[in-house]
Amino acid sequence: xxxxxxxxxxxxxxxxxxxxxxxxxxxxxxxxxxxxxxxxxxxxxxxxxxxxxxxxxxxxxxxxxxxxxxxxxxxxxxxxxxxxxxxxxxxxxxxxxxxxxxxxxxxxxxxxxxxxxxxxxxxxxxxxxxxxxxxxxxxxxxxxxxxxxxxxxxxxxxxxxxxxxxxxxxxxxxxxxxxxxxxxxxxxxxxxxxxxxxxxxxxxxxxxxxxxxxxxxxxxxxxxxxxxxxxxxxxxxxxxxxxxxxxxxxxxxxxxxxxxxxxxxxxxxxxxxxxxxxxxxxxxxxxxxxxxxxxxxxxxxxxxxxxxxxxxxxxxxxxxxxxxxxxxxxxxxxxxxxxxxxxxxxxxxxxxxxxxxxxxxxxxxxxxxxxxxxxxxxxxxxxxxxxxxxxxxxxxxxxxxxxxxxxxxxxxxxxxxxxxxxxxxxxxxxxxxxxxxxxxxxxxxxxxxxxxxxxxxxxxxxxxxxxxxxxxxxxxxxxxxxxxxxxxxxxxxxxxxxxxxxxxxxxxxxxxxxxxxxxxxxxxxxxxxxxxxxxxxx
Amino acid sequence: xxxxxxxxxxxxxxxxxxxxxxxxxxxxxxxxxxxxxxxxxxxxxxxxxxxxxxxxxxxxxxxxxxxxxxxxxxxxxxxxxxxxxxxxxxxxxxxxxxxxxxxxxxxxxxxxxxxxxxxxxxxxxxxxxxxxxxxxxxxxxxxxxxxxxxxxxxxxxxxxxxxxxxxxxxxxxxxxxxxxxxxxxxxxxxxxxxxxxxxxxxxxxxxxxxxxxxxxxxxxxxxxxxxxxxxxxxxxxxxxxxxxxxxxxxxxxxxxxxxxxxxxxxxxxxxxxxxxxxxxxxxxxxxxxxxxxxxxxxxxxxxxxxxxxxxxxxxxxxxxxxxxxxxxxxxxxxxxxxxxxxxxxxxxxxxxxxxxxxxxxxxxxxxxxxxx
Numbered sequence: 001x002x003x004x005x006x007x008x009x010x011x012x013x014x015x016x017x018x019x020x021x022x023x024x025x026x027x028x029x030x031x032x033x034x035x036x037x038x039x040x041x042x043x044x045x046x047x048x049x050x051x052x053x054x055x056x057x058x059x060x061x062x063x064x065x066x067x068x069x070x071x072x073x074x075x076x077x078x079x080x081x082x083x084x085x086x087x088x089x090x091x092x093x094x095x096x097x098x099x100x101x102x103x104x105x106x107x108x109x110x111x112x113x114x115x116x117x118x119x120x121x122x123x124x125x126x127x128x129x130x131x132x133x134x135x136x137x138x139x140x141x142x143x144x145x146x147x148x149x150x151x152x153x154x155x156x157x158x159x160x161x162x163x164x165x166x167x168x169x170x171x172x173x174x175x176x177x178x179x180x181x182x183x184x185x186x187x188x189x190x191x192x193x194x195x196x197x198x199x200x201x202x203x204x205x206x207x208x209x210x211x212x213x214x215x216x217x218x219x220x221x222x223x224x225x226x227x228x229x230x231x232x233x234x235x236x237x238x239x240x241x242x243x244x245x246x247x248x249x250x251x252x253x254x255x256x257x258x259x260x261x262x263x264x265x266x267x268x269x270x271x272x273x274x275x276x277x278x279x280x281x282x283x284x285x286x287x288x289x290x291x292x293x294x295x296x297x298x299x300x301x302x303x304x305x306x307x308x309x310x311x312x313x314x315x316x317x318x319x320x321x322x323x324x325x326x327x328x329x330x331x332x333x334x335x336x337x338x339x340x341x342x343x344x345x346x347x348x349x350x351x352x353x354x355x356x357x358x359x360x361x362x363x364x365x366x367x368x369x370x371x372x373x374x375x376x377x378x379x380x381x382x383x384x385x386x387x388x389x390x391x392x393x394x395x396x397x398x399x400x401x402x403x404x405x406x407x408x409x410x411x412x413x414x415x416x417x418x419x420x421x422x423x424x425x426x427x428x429x430x431x432x433x434x435x436x437x438x439x440x441x442x443x444x445x446x447x448x449x450x451x452x453x454x455x456x457x458x459x460x461x462x463x464x465x466x467x468x469x470x471x472x473x474x475x476x477x478x479x480x481x482x483x484x485x486x487x488x489x490x491x492x493x494x495x496x497x498x499x500x501x502x503x504x505x506x507x508x509x510x511x512x513x514x515x516x517x518x519x520x521x522x523x524x525x526x527x528x529x530x531x532x533x534x535x536x537x538x
Numbered sequence: 539x540x541x542x543x544x545x546x547x548x549x550x551x552x553x554x555x556x557x558x559x560x561x562x563x564x565x566x567x568x569x570x571x572x573x574x575x576x577x578x579x580x581x582x583x584x585x586x587x588x589x590x591x592x593x594x595x596x597x598x599x600x601x602x603x604x605x606x607x608x609x610x611x612x613x614x615x616x617x618x619x620x621x622x623x624x625x626x627x628x629x630x631x632x633x634x635x636x637x638x639x640x641x642x643x644x645x646x647x648x649x650x651x652x653x654x655x656x657x658x659x660x661x662x663x664x665x666x667x668x669x670x671x672x673x674x675x676x677x678x679x680x681x682x683x684x685x686x687x688x689x690x691x692x693x694x695x696x697x698x699x700x701x702x703x704x705x706x707x708x709x710x711x712x713x714x715x716x717x718x719x720x721x722x723x724x725x726x727x728x729x730x731x732x733x734x735x736x737x738x739x740x741x742x743x744x745x746x747x748x749x750x751x752x753x754x755x756x757x758x759x760x761x762x763x764x765x766x767x768x769x770x771x772x773x774x775x776x777x778x779x780x781x782x783x784x785x786x787x788x789x790x791x792x793x794x795x796x797x798x799x800x801x802x803x804x805x806x807x808x809x810x811x812x813x814x815x816x817x818x819x820x821x822x823x824x825x826x827x828x829x830x831x832x833x834x835x836x837x838x839x840x841x842x843x844x845x846x847x848x849x850x851x852x853x854x855x856x857x858x859x860x861x862x863x864x865x866x867x868x869x870x871x872x873x874x875x876x877x878x879x880x881x882x883x884x885x886x887x888x889x890x891x892x893x894x895x896x897x898x899x900x901x902x903x904x905x906x907x908x909x910x
Contacts, residue, residue: 315779
């Protein structure tokens with residue numbers, strides 16, 4: 001492992017240097033003696049699993065948290081960062097995973113917010129407009145300064161965040177999981193912008209859990225595990241497999257091992273499904289699809305294009321109209337039999353997209369969560385009372401079979417890591433031996449080690465002849481798990497593809513609603529399409 | 539395990555809250571020129587110093603157990619039922635109708651019937667706000683408090699125009715027949731040869747209250763219904779995902795809550811007054827909120843908190859009787875206890891939590907989970 005700090009060619013001071021940063025929350029040591037050097041004009045990746053301490057470290061750098069120990073040097077000078085104002089003054093700009101924009105302000109208003117020159121807005125606005133034009137030309141950061149935030153797409157919103165930082169004269173730009181909400185084409189565009197910024201001498205820190213992004217764009221990369229910085233390496237001298245191993249602490253399989261599918265009879269048939277949300281907006285606009293026994297149908301799409309609603313209607317969480325048949329029998333979509341309990345009785349198991357909000361009760365103990373949704377099971381009753389002993393015993397078996405750690409059925413769900421929480425949900429749903437498994441974002445917020453395990457379990461269930469409907473915003477996951485891929489955009493299925501006969505580029509275009517995938521399309525075209533769909537929702 | 543031990547959560551923090559409340563009460567007493575130590579002695583002596591004092595303390599505590607349990611059960615479903623006052627008043631109407639309409643042969647049968655009547659009336663009174671919440675999304679806090687006023691007006695009307703015996707000027711029902719009179723605690727304890735002062739209002743409803751604590755414990759933590767109530771209380775999206783109907787759980791929880799509040803009427807209407815008078819609840823419905831908060835919505839905690847408030851009620855009455863401390867100051871003391879144990883809980887909790895964490899960090903980590 002070569003340490004970048006040793007080979008300093010020009011002797012320049014690092015743009016940013018952390019020395020011995022430690023931070024504890026209660027008994028949890030989020031950051032342990034972290035030291036890192038980032039040279040100016042480079043892109044530095046920070047990679048690590050959820051809870052490895054990446055966000056804590058960046059929050060310390062941006063003045064949200066105060067470190068218990070350690071020092072920060074900016075351009076060679078020791079700098080105190082008590083709050084975000086100080087961070088901005090030191091030339092640090094942050095682009096958060098969840099944008100901090102005022103939805104009903106224009107782009108221009110958002111950019112000057114908090115950086116106005118005086119009581120009158122006029123001069124600030126015209127100054128900002130001039131600067132914006134310049135920045136846009138320089139870095140491909142083209143935005144419409146007068147558009148309302150709520151009317152523009154996520155990709156453009158992200159550019160507004162970057163412009164905000166540049167307007168405040170940031171030399172160091174920190175991006176936290178920037179591609180989570182972007183289509184592949186938009187992500188490529190973002191990377192071009194970052195390259196441009198780098199050429200101009202800006203320093204960029206990219207926080208991500210995607211190995212591929214690290215390999216594609218960074219110069220150096222630091223790996224974090226359990227609050228510690230386990231390694232800092234030159235990207236050109238490492239490989240995804242090595243990084244994964246550094247992140248998890250053991251060898252991991254990055255590809256899903258699976259045999260070709262042997263699809264059987266139709267298990268799920270959806271015809272012309274429509275879902276209207278409580279604001280009266282149609283979120284699913286006539287979706288039809290089929291999932292056969294023994295196959296995984298992956299639904300790809302940018303978040304917010306109706307895939308969540310599709311899953312929820314199938315799981316009995318939401319009502320809809322249209323026809324849904326399971327094993328040839330129609331199921332109730334609006335009446336008294338449209339609840340999740342009846343769906344489970346019909347052999348539909350559901351791993352929801354948001355396990356912390358829906359799939360688990362975070363304050364309930366593991367064993368209480370194992371009964372969740374199946375609390376009517378006669379095996380869990382004894383007379384008038386619930387048979388807690390039986391539920392505990394069942395839970396202990398599931399914990400063992402699904403390797404949930406720590407193996408303690410009495411711990412509340414919130415004290416398990418994301419991956420172990422997901423294993424609990426998966427154990428509960430899969431071991432009910434369902435005919436159809438609905439599974440949303442199976443590995444969101446799940447550590448790499450557990451991803452491997454979860455993917456294997458899903459494939460095993462398929463090989464047992466069950467039908468699986470997979471919804472994920474991670475295109476990699478869709479590509480590697482699915483036997484067939486349906487792409488959803490704006491509540492409609494844009495097309496179905498076989499993973500062997502398509503690629504990310506084609507899927508990316510379909511995800512942006514462009515069905516003509518025979519020639520290249522500009523980012524502007526893709527964004528205009530996405531913004532149109534986005535605007536309808538508002 | 540970034541939490542403090544359970545005993546600190548359950549015992550230490552309420553105790554510190556209570557001490558703070560008493561400390562400030564003492565300062566107020568000092569400020570009006572009385573001796574706070576003397577006042578405390580008088581309260582303890584008056585409420586706990588004799589079986590006579592205990593008779594009153596336990597009588598008040600019985601009321602607070604019922605209203606406290608009512609609030610606690612609703613809390614588990616994340617519903618804030620502040621309509622205990624009205625539900626208990628309606629419970630009183632149920633008791634009065636049962637006792638007056640049927641010639642009961644023996645108090646035991648009357649007690650069973652009155653329990654059903656009190657519970658049913660309380661439950662039905664809570665069912666209307668519950669329906670409005672479950673179906674229409676009208677906030678339960680707003681509707682239950684409005685229903686307190688409606689209950690007061692309704693009882694006023696019923697007592698004055700319907701149940702008042704002819705010729706009486708008092709807006710109250712006739713005295714209940716002899717056969718419906720409940721044995722006092724004195725009668726009950728005599729069976730076991732325990733001497734207890736006569737002429738106190740404490741009666742065997744206390745036993746029912748204790749049984750209610752046990753029943754609520756089993757309901758919340760051991761039954762399927764309790765499981766569903768707690769699940770809905772923790773997360774509505776999760777409850778829907780699990781196929782639990784929020785409408786059904788809100789209805790049933792509020793009706794259980796209302797029934798518990800209604801049951802209080804067995805104590806004050808059937809056991810003590812032996813007739814239904816205006817404003818029979820006397821604020822016990824609101825004290826129930828403080829009792830549930832202080833008791834952390836656990837039946838055992840509710841029991842302890844109800845005893846504390848029973849003590850404050852009785853001790854406060856003694857204080858007003860024997861010193862120049864005005865009765866209003868007793869209300870101030872009670873309010874301070876409510877303020878510290880309820881509203882200002884976080885003020886004590888956060889520093890205590892920090893202290894425990896600081897202590898723990900110095901020692902090596904024990905490798906077990908939280909003792910929950």
